Amino acid sequence: MNLLKKLVITATCAAFAIAMQPLRPAFSAETKPAETKAAAAPAKPADQKAQEPAKGSPTDVVAKVGNTPILRSELNRAEAILMKQNPPQQPLTPGQQQQVNDYLIEQLTSAELLYQAGLKVEIKDLDKQIDDKMSQGKARFPSPADFEKALKEQNLDEKLLREYTRKEIIVNNYVEKEIVPQVKVTDDEIKKFYDENLTKYFSKPAQVKASHILIGVDPKADAETRKKAKEKIDNILKEVKAGKDFAELAKANSTCPSSAKGGDLGTFGKGQMVKPFEDAAFALKTGEVSDVVETQFGYHIIKLTDKQEAQTAPLEEVKPKITEYLKGQKVQAKVQDYLKELKGKIKVEKLI
Known part of the structure; x- marks a missing residue:
């Protein structure tokens, strides 16, 4: 020591x-x-x-x-x-x-x-x-x-x-x-120390790693603009389900800055994304792709690339x-x- x-x-x-x-x-x-x-x-x-x-x-x-x-x-x-x-x-x-x-x-x-x-x-x-x-x-x-x-x-x-x-x-x-x-x-x-600091030091919350494709829509956009954006994201989803590369589709279509990285958003936990996006991401299994998810930013397709369940380190460890x-x-x-x-x-x- x-x-x-x-x-x-x-x-x-x-x-x-x-x-x-x-x-x-x-x-x-x-x-x-x-x-x-x-x-x-x-x-x-x-x-x-x-x-x-x-x-x-x-x-x-x-x-x-x-x-x-x-x-x-x-x-x-x-x-x-x-x-x-x-x-x-x-x-x-x-x-x-x-x-x-x-x-x-x-x-x-x-x-x-x-x-x-x-x-x-x-x-x-x-x-x-x-x-x-x-x-x-x-x-x-x-x-x-x-x-x-x-x-x-x-x-x-x-x-x-x-x-x-x-x-x-x-x-x-x-x-x-x-x-x-x-x-x-x-x-x-x-x-006593372990119990009092369980959440702070010894517990790791659930986290996911995901990519997405965003077709952005201004919250104040009119119905026609929203309709066109929805049609575009629906067509992209068809391409994803047909087996086209998700990262390439993100680079070509997504309006999010993450498009440069193939839509990769990295790892995040609960409370870090808007609620509809978070709920959809955490509901997926690794490798799965969501249906179209609507948020205040527009329309998303989410692909889950990794999932880590909540963990607590045992006392003996x-x-x-x-x-x-x-x-x-x-x-x-x-x-x-x-x-x-x-x-x-x-x-x-x-x-x-």
């Missing part, structure tokens, strides 16, 4: 790897930390300068964890990563910039607290683990030049990346040995994923509890 990228150190460790290995909970909507929502909020053009990196020397101390300083260079680097992941639509206001700074300093100090705690936990073959992780990171790039380019984009060099990787491994080791063993997920919790997700949620909660405890023992100072 690569917990680190789900925890507070995400913004600082192995920065280039964040973009390459984003991890998201298996059953949750993708969300952003509340503090980072400012990054997507609109701002007035007059505030353009507020989006620029914080001024001052890279060696300025912006926070302290015990006697360990957090430098402005680390804050600026973390901000660059955050802005790359969540590009703001407009420049940040001064207030939004302060929110981002506060959020990042909280992440950086929390990461340092976990790292200091992790130094007290035994870890084997640390250098080998670092070498392996560095090699894996490099292997994800097409060439050494691409790897170097990615480092420069994050204001990193290989030495600094190695140090971040070292910290990442130490924190992961701490979490795995000190926190994960305390977390248990019961069968009742798994069943999804149990491992649910277990992993719930365990991850509990681990995150435990980490936050430990951070509160650590902050009670080690002085944390915010200096900007």
Whole structure:
């Protein structure tokens, strides 16, 4: 379980790897930390300068964890990563910039607290683990030049990346040995999550794949125009039933843009098409062709090319994923509890 990228150190460790290995909970909507929502909020053009990196020397101390300083260079680097992941639509206001700074300093100090705690936990073959992780990171790039380019984009060099990787491994080791063993997920919790999210995550509604031929008619068309359109679609239906190629007839006659693809509409579920069309499509068997169907758009002939019945994944099939997700949620909660405890023992100072 690569917990680190789900925890507070995400913004600082192995920065280039964040973009390459984003991890998201298996059953949750993708969300952003509340503090980072400012990054997507609109701002007035007059505030353009507020989006620029914080001024001052890279060696300025912006926070302290015990006697360990957090430098402005680390804050600026973390901000660059955050802005790359969540590009703001407009420049940040001064207030939004302060929110981002506060959020990042909280992440950086929390990461340092976990790292200091992790130094007290035994870890084997640390250098080998670092070498392996560095090699894996490099292997994800097409060439050494691409790897170097990615480092420069994050204001990193290989030495600094190695140090971040070292910290990442130490924190992961701490979490795995000190926190994960305390977390248990019961069968009742798994069943409860399954039942409460059955429709949202574990059920797949019925879907069909269909093609159609449309002879479009304006809803305001007169009776004569409608009659001619109906006669045309009736004649096309005769050709379909006589064995002529449906796709070719669609290309030659259909007034729907799908005619370019032989009338192919792709896959759709209930509620995505107008009711008469939907009812006719779902009533067909794979390979069948409908009679003429009238809708507000005109007259259709529908051919069903595939049909998938509604499905529900059984609990036993999804149990491992649910277990992993719930365990991850509990681990995150435990980490936050430990951070509160650590902050009670080690002085944390915010200096900007």
